[in-house]
Structure formats: structure tokens, C-alpha cells
Amino acid sequence: MSLRVNTRLVVLSLSSLLAAVTGLPAQSETPPKRPATTRVRISDQGRMQALVREGxxxxxxxATTPYAKLQEGLQRTGCTVALAKPSTKDLSGPELFKRSRQSVVVISSLYYCTRCTKLHATTAGGVVVGTSGEVLTNEHVIRGRADRKNETIVAMTADGTVIPVREVLASSKKDDVxxxxxxxxxxxxLPPLPLGTNPPPxxxxxxxxxPNKHFYHLSSGIISRYFPETGPGGETEVMSITADYGRGSSGCPVLDRKGNIVGLVSRTSSLYYRQTKEKQENLQMVFKLCVAASSIRTLTEKSEPSVVKALPAIKLTGLPKTRGxxxxxxxxxxxxxxxxxxQDKKLSQTYSKHVDWEKQVVLVFRWSGSGQDQLETRTKGEDPVTVQFVYRRGRTRDLRPHLKLFVVERGVQWIVESGPVARPKSPKPVGTATEASAFKAVEKVLQVRRRGTLVFARPTTAGVDQLETFxxxxxxxxxxxxxxYLRGLSLWMLKRYDHAAAAYRVLLDAFPKGKHTRMARIREAGALLFSDQPQPALDRLDELMTDYPDRPEMFGRERAHALVLLGRQKEAREFMDHVES
Structure with missing residues (x-):
């Protein structure tokens, strides 16, 4: 009897429970949605596996280009890349991460080792700078190790796509680009990142x-300094920074707050309190050394090599000791x-890499003379081309040895002209006596005086009108x-700055490589500045800073003034600190 009662109780309890469950609202059947996450998760191990598998x-x-074929491009010393316009808007950290991640790639050399049959992959970095798939990286990343037989080079994007490297457009071992x-x-x-200029320390x-296969790692710091470094290929500018990175980061971009590329990761250098050949004790600092933007531009804005090019300087004994x-x-x-x-096998091999002996020869010029002596090259004619080597004697009386090496295409005619020869100028039409006297009259009215390349004048409105007539x-x-040039100078001195800026622009368009080009560029920027056009002035001054990274004192005050007028006082102070240092 007891058993029956208990059984009935259990059945009634289960029935009640089922009824309660059935009566629950329908929304409980669908689990609530989780809030969307903004985190970016990167599976390093999965990426490496995909890199090897897809590669x-x-x-x-x-579908890949053989490694030996890619290496041929290392002989090219310049290329032209359509660069994106530099960004002017400051980005937050998350914005910078998102934008740069789309343009930064992993560069990998694929190779088979001697201990197994599996394919292996190295990792380094690169950054897209062109709309046709042009990527910046380090020269040593592409050259690779001599003791490893690489098969090809590929790139992997942020979304995991593996793309073959088709060709090497140009490289510079000196600059490691x-x-x-x-x-x-x-x-x-892939969206390109713009190339900027050298920011001040x-x-x-x-x-x-x-770093070490930890992909897409964003670190921050400051530029600590710039310094020159001389190697077998010549002198280059090195940028030292404080932001962290490690092995596997070669070729990755250094970015300013606007997302512009201002450098490339190159290497590190460790400082120990005690260091001998046998051991290193007490690590004190690790210097993070990068390629500066100014060195990158020498490669990306350079045209294909001409029929003659200069080799990096070297020191040799047996140079002439008498003036001549x-x-x-x-x-x-x-x-x-x-x-x-x-007579130095290693150095000779380094120089041989600059020469294609089947197509080129090397001319070696050795002499002693003034420290201001110059040996210039110019070409004339089209078919055939003739190369002229023009020796320009310096004015000082010191006696120094000189050595110049030039690579010249085989079959090209060349001549040497000694003596104080004037610099090459644009072809001039034959002048007339009337024209010469008219210009001389203009100079007299403007009271023009010259000292070397410097020009002085005392302009008047009447003198400018006479110049316009000429x-x-x-x-x-x-x-x-x-x-x-006199028109721009006269308008500048008369403080007609808006007209002076236009006058200097006409000069620069007509004679982009004339003898007054540098001064005209500085004065044009100043004239824009003084006529309440700070942004165009800053654009011109930034171009000057790109072309003359080691001479900021030439235009430092004007650039700082432009930054102040644009409300960028902090940047102006930092720049002037850089100039004064």
C-alpha cells in the first residue's frame, strides 16, 4: 500500500514539473546574444601553419618566383613608386592599429632544411606603400642567409592571405632598404601607408x-636621436627609437601619430658594462636602430640608373702626392x-656587386688637390651617348688625395675635361647686343651686386616694372x-609677399635645377608664410626637410613659424629643439 502511494506521489510531482516547464515563456528557448567584442585575436600558431601550408x-x-630570380633585383639601385599623400590627422591608438594592420605584411622566405623533408618559413615584416603591391622591407630580409637555400619569398596579409613576391624593384645595402x-x-x-619625413628627436x-612570431604587435616610444653611420657602401642616416621590438620585426614600419611611415625597423645593438670576445656581462641598454625616412626616399624616388653612376668612396694607398x-x-x-x-678580397667582392661586368666597366680617377675639388659627370647626345667627366678645381690651397670610381656602360664614349669648367646649364639661345644691354640696364636700376652665387639688390617699384618689361x-x-630670380627677390624685398611667392614659383617651374633653386624654394615658403598661407608654406618646408634632412637650420625658423600659425606649438618647440641640437 505504501509503495502505491509513493508511486502516485512521484507521478503527480513529475506532472506538475512538466506543466510548469511547458508554461515558461518562449523567449527562454533562444539564448541571449552576447555583446559584440572589439578585441582583435591573433592566433600566432595558426598563422604560421597557414603560412607554410599555403606557401x-x-x-x-x-605560382611563385624562384629565389635566384628575385635576387637579381638587388642590383637595381632605384625605382619609382606612386606614394600616397602624407596624412595630416592625428590618430588614436586603436585607430592607428586598425589602419596600419591592413597595410603591414609578414615577409617570409620558404626553404627546405637538410634535416627533414618539411618546408620551413622565416618571418620578418614589410609595409605596403604603393597601389600596385609595392612593399617596403629591409635589404637583409630579401638577401637572406648565405648558408640557407631558399626556394622563394612570399608575403602574408593580416587576414591570412599568402601572396607570392613577384620581383625586387630596387634595394640599397647601405641603407638596408x-x-x-x-x-x-x-x-x-592592399591599402598603402603614406611615407613621411624625419620627425625631430x-x-x-x-x-x-x-617579434618572434608574435604577429601584429603594437608598441610605442619616441625618437631618441639620429646619427650618421659609415659602412662598406658609404654613409647612411640611422634613427634610434625607444619603442620595443624583437627578432622577426625587420622591415616593419615606424609610424608617427598620423600613420605616416617615418622609418623601418632594422636591427638592435646591446650595450654591456663589460664585454670581451669570450663573454658579455651586465646588460645595460638595447639600442633600437631603424632606417630613417630620408634614406627610404632616396630609393623610392630614384629613377633607373643611367649610363654612368658613382660608386661609394673607398680608401686606397699610392695616391698622387703632388698637386695637379x-x-x-x-x-x-x-x-x-x-x-x-x-687588394682586399672582402671589400673587392662588396664592390663587385655594384657592377655587371658583362655590360659595364669601372673608371678610377686618382689625384691630389684642394679639398673643394669636384669631379662631375654629365651626358650629351642620345645615340650614341657621350659621358663627360669635368674636373672643377677648388679655391683652397690645401692638398688632399682624391679617389673617384664610376661605373660606365660598355660601348659608351667618355671624355675627361680638366680645368675650371662652368657647371652645365640648360641650352641657351643666342643673345643679342640689344638684349644684353637691356638686361644690364635693369641690373643698374636695381643696383644688383653679386658675390659667388649670392645676389644683392636695392629694388624699387620702377625697377620691377622695367624688369617685367624685359x-x-x-x-x-x-x-x-x-x-x-631678380623679380622674386625684388618683390620679396619690397614686402609684396603674395606676388613674390608666385614669382618664385614661376622660376622654380622654369628652372627646377637652376643655381638659385634652393634659395628660391626657401624664399617661396617664406613668402607664403608672410602672406597668411601657413599650410602651403609648411608643405613647401616639409619638402625641403625631405631633400635636406641634415640642414634644418636653413629653414628652421620659417617651419616653426608655420607650425605656430597652424596651432601646433608643441611640435614647433620640438622641431626648434632639434634644430638647435
Whole structure:
């Protein structure tokens, strides 16, 4: 009886429970949505596995460029890349991470080792700078290790897409920079980051890098200093920063607060309290050394090499010890000739990499003379081309040895001209006595005086009017460059700055490489500044800073003034501290 009662109780309890469950509202059947997360999760191990897996597929399908073929591009010393316009808007940390992550790639050399049959992958970095798949990275990343047989080089994007490297456009071992092009035929286009200029020391920067396969790691710091460094290839400018990065970060970008590329990660240098060949004790500092933006621009804005180019300077014994003009050059036709001249096997091999002996020869000029002596090159004609080496004697009386090496295309004619020869100028039409006297009359009215390349004047409104008449009467005058410069100078001195800026622009457009170009560029920027146009003035001054990174004192006050007028006082103070240092 008891058992029956208990059974009934259990059945009634279960029935009640089922009824209660059935009566629950329908919304409980669908779990609530979790709030969207803003975190970016990156699986490092998964990326490495995908890099090797997808890279091997491309390699076996024949879609990659052989490593030996890519290495041929290391001989090219310049290329032209359509760069994005520099950004002017400050970005927050998350905004900078999001923007740069889309443009930063992993550069990987794929190789088979001698201990197994698996494909392996190295990791480094690169950053997209062109709309056609052009990527900046380090020269040593592309060159690779001599003891490893690489098969090809690929790039992996932030979304995990693996893309073959089609070619190496140019490289500079001296600056440790290379420009490569990705094969974008089967890939989505990548947004380029703009290339900036050298910020002054103390400026905030960030680094997006891949330290030891920890992909897309963003660190922050400041630029601590710039310094020159001389190696086998010549002198380069090095930027030292405080932002963290580690191995595997070579070729990754150093960015300013606006997202502009201001450098490339290159290497580190450790400072120990005690250091001998056997051991290192008490690590004190690790210097983070990067390629400066000014060094990058020498590669990306350079045209293909011409029929003649200068080799980096070297020191040799046996140079002439008596004053005299340039001697007849030595003619080097092979590696053996270069070995006999340099007598340093390692240095000779380094220089041989700059020369294609099948297509080129080397001319060696050796002489002693003034420290201001110059040996210039120019070409004339088109088919055939003739190379002229022009020796310009300096004015000082010191006696110094000089050595210049030039690579010249085979089959090109060349001549040497000694003596104080004037610099090459644009072809001039034949002037007339009337034209010459008219220009002389203008100079007299303006009270023009010259000292070297410097020009002084005491302009008047009447003198400017007479100068304008001369320019209209003789539009193809052989004195046109001087007349245009005098017009800009006169308007500047009369404080008609808006007209002076336009006058200097006409001069620069007509004679972009004239003898007054640098001064005209500075005065144009100043004239824009004084006519209440600070932003165009700053744009001109930034271009000057790019072209003359080591001479900020030439335009420092004008640039600081422009920054102040634009409300960027802090940046102006930092820049002037850099100039004064």
C-alpha cells in the first residue's frame, strides 16, 4: 500500500514539473546574444601553419618566383613608386592599429632544411606603400642567409592571405632598404601607408611588428636621436627609437601619430658594462636602430640608373702626392682588375656587386688637390651617348688625395675635361647686343651686386616694372633665369609677399635645377608664410626637410613659424629643439 502511494506521489510531482516547464515563456528557448567584442585575436600558431601550408601550395603550383630570380633585383639601385599623400590627422591608438594592420605584411622566405623533408618559413615584416603591391622591407630580409637555400619569398596579409613576391624593384645595402612588388593578380588590393619625413628627436612614434612570431604587435616610444653611420657602401642616416621590438620585426614600419611611415625597423645593438670576445656581462641598454625616412626616399624616388653612376668612396694607398689636375683614369674590365686595385678580397667582392661586368666597366680617377675639388659627370647626345667627366678645381690651397670610381656602360664614349669648367646649364639661345644691354640696364636700376652665387639688390617699384618689361620683350632670353630670380627677390624685398611667392614659383617651374633653386624654394615658403598661407608654406618646408634632412637650420625658423600659425606649438618647440641640437 505504501509503495502505491509513493508511486502516485512521484507521478503527480513529475506532472506538475512538466506543466510548469511547458508554461515558461518562449523567449527562454533562444539564448541571449552576447555583446559584440572589439578585441582583435591573433592566433600566432595558426598563422604560421597557414603560412607554410599555403606557401607550399603556391610553390608546387609554380605560382611563385624562384629565389635566384628575385635576387637579381638587388642590383637595381632605384625605382619609382606612386606614394600616397602624407596624412595630416592625428590618430588614436586603436585607430592607428586598425589602419596600419591592413597595410603591414609578414615577409617570409620558404626553404627546405637538410634535416627533414618539411618546408620551413622565416618571418620578418614589410609595409605596403604603393597601389600596385609595392612593399617596403629591409635589404637583409630579401638577401637572406648565405648558408640557407631558399626556394622563394612570399608575403602574408593580416587576414591570412599568402601572396607570392613577384620581383625586387630596387634595394640599397647601405641603407638596408628594399622595395618589392607582390603578385596581386589573385589577391585583394592592399591599402598603402603614406611615407613621411624625419620627425625631430623626442617625437612620439609607434611600431607595428612581429617579434618572434608574435604577429601584429603594437608598441610605442619616441625618437631618441639620429646619427650618421659609415659602412662598406658609404654613409647612411640611422634613427634610434625607444619603442620595443624583437627578432622577426625587420622591415616593419615606424609610424608617427598620423600613420605616416617615418622609418623601418632594422636591427638592435646591446650595450654591456663589460664585454670581451669570450663573454658579455651586465646588460645595460638595447639600442633600437631603424632606417630613417630620408634614406627610404632616396630609393623610392630614384629613377633607373643611367649610363654612368658613382660608386661609394673607398680608401686606397699610392695616391698622387703632388698637386695637379685629374690623371688619366684607370680602366677596370673585370673582377681581377678590381682585386689588384683594392687588394682586399672582402671589400673587392662588396664592390663587385655594384657592377655587371658583362655590360659595364669601372673608371678610377686618382689625384691630389684642394679639398673643394669636384669631379662631375654629365651626358650629351642620345645615340650614341657621350659621358663627360669635368674636373672643377677648388679655391683652397690645401692638398688632399682624391679617389673617384664610376661605373660606365660598355660601348659608351667618355671624355675627361680638366680645368675650371662652368657647371652645365640648360641650352641657351643666342643673345643679342640689344638684349644684353637691356638686361644690364635693369641690373643698374636695381643696383644688383653679386658675390659667388649670392645676389644683392636695392629694388624699387620702377625697377620691377622695367624688369617685367624685359621679361615680356625677351621671353627666350639667355638671361631669363637671372631675371626671374631678380623679380622674386625684388618683390620679396619690397614686402609684396603674395606676388613674390608666385614669382618664385614661376622660376622654380622654369628652372627646377637652376643655381638659385634652393634659395628660391626657401624664399617661396617664406613668402607664403608672410602672406597668411601657413599650410602651403609648411608643405613647401616639409619638402625641403625631405631633400635636406641634415640642414634644418636653413629653414628652421620659417617651419616653426608655420607650425605656430597652424596651432601646433608643441611640435614647433620640438622641431626648434632639434634644430638647435
Amino acid at each position: 607550399e601550395k603556391l610553390l608546387k603550383s609554380g 628594399a622595395v618589392i612588388r607582390l603578385d596581386m593578380s589573385n589577391a585583394r588590393s 623626442g617625437s612620439d612614434i609607434r611600431v607595428m611588428s612581429h 689636375s685629374v690623371e688619366e683614369p684607370l680602366f677596370l674590365n673585370s673582377n681581377d682588375d678590381l682585386d689588384k686595385l683594392i 621679361l615680356k620683350t625677351y621671353p627666350k632670353s639667355s638671361h631669363r633665369e637671372e631675371a626671374l
